[in-house]
Amino acid sequence: MFISDSRLWHAIATNHAPEPRVGVLVRYAPWWLNLTPTVQGTAENDRMVKSYGGKNYDAAPLTKAQLEQLPEQAQRLVSWNVEG
Secondary structure: OOOOOOOOOOOOOOOOOOOOOOOOOOOOOOOOOOOHHHOOOOHHHHHHOHHHOOOOOOOOOEOHHHHHHOOHHHHHHHHHHEOO
16 A cells, blocks of 8 residues: 655556556545546646646546446545546
8 A cells, every 4th residue: 555645746667567557546635626637538638638748547437327336425526527
């Protein structure tokens, strides 16, 4: 387990193992912080990440069906990142 303040400079290390590396990223952000730049395919991601040659993790939006499977309290926390 690794816990850090995501404002620290960091990068993705090369995976030298023959198996894919799997990770789970759990991030907390206050409601007023714009997380749209983390979503690939958005104008903010293109402007703030891709145009500078940056890398980003895959923050694919949840489907509505995935959202509905979560507890109500969790749905409120992730509702900003749902398809459609």
